[in-house]
Amino acid sequence: MLDWLAHFGPITQALIGTLFTWFMTSAGAAVVFFFKTIDRKFLDGMLGFAAGVMIAASFWSLLSPAIAMAEEQGTLPWVPAVVGFLLGGLFLRLVDRFLPHVHMDKPREEAEGIKTRWRRSILLVSAITLHNFPEGLAVGVAFGAVAYNIPSASLAGAVALALGIGIQNFPEGLAVSVPLRREGLSRFRCFWWGQLSGVVEPIAGVLGALAVISMRSILPYALAFAAGAMIFVVVEELIPESQAESNTDVATMGAMLGFAVMMMLDVALG
Secondary structure, three states: OHHHHOOOOHHHHHHHHHHHHHHHHHHHHHHHHOOOOOOHHHHHHHHHHHHHHHHHHHHHHHHHHHHHHHHHOOOOOHHHHHHHHHHHHHHHHHHHHHOOEOOOOOOHHHOEOOOOOOOHHHHHHHHHHHHHHHHHHHHHHHHHHHOOOOOOOOHHHHHHHHHHHHHHHHHHHHHHHHHHHHOOOOHHHHHHHHHHOOOHHHHHHHHHHHHHHHOHHHHHHHHHHHHHHHHHHHHHHHHHHHOOOOOHHHHHHHHHHHHHHHHHHHHHHO
């Protein structure tokens, strides 16, 4: 697989990687064709798993390479990591404040962002789309970094990140489509909205790759920015949603497993 990907440029690689993560979101959304409901304990465990993957990816695939690149550039290694990380969180906070959306475990009346007449189904899709943007950005930046032949940014590492993000996208697609089915939408419409929440990933991936290829100096900042955006999503949404019911132990063990899987992928492949 790595030999095949190596024949493409970094932007095409980023597109392929994020098309895979979109496909995994679609696969999760397709569960609605087989089940109308999903066990809440299972869903909380999967959401915890997704949180664990994102936490591990933020360090192993993004922050650690950002620090190494800053050292190679002769700058203070912690500056790009800290600045980029905080800017990523701030960016997501601004989007979270203005983009209309509702969390999975909240009623329509508790929607966040600018007031709108959107239905709860659209607001739920909007929330998952908010999850997916930083994930696509992270994958795109990782593949874009490969173009510079930096030891800390390998094609195998970028592939590991895409695999990890893709795996945790499965429960996110499921978390959109199944609740919509409970609200009375047809199976096809539930699947359509579920997979549509992942379409932002290829867009963000290509933009991320283009940005770092155009300006090498921002590469450590871009990696840390993606990490900060992902950690914001984890702390703001994934962990609270996975812990909202009485399945806290299941959600916590899911997070531990997700972290371990992503760490294994990054170390083994990267």
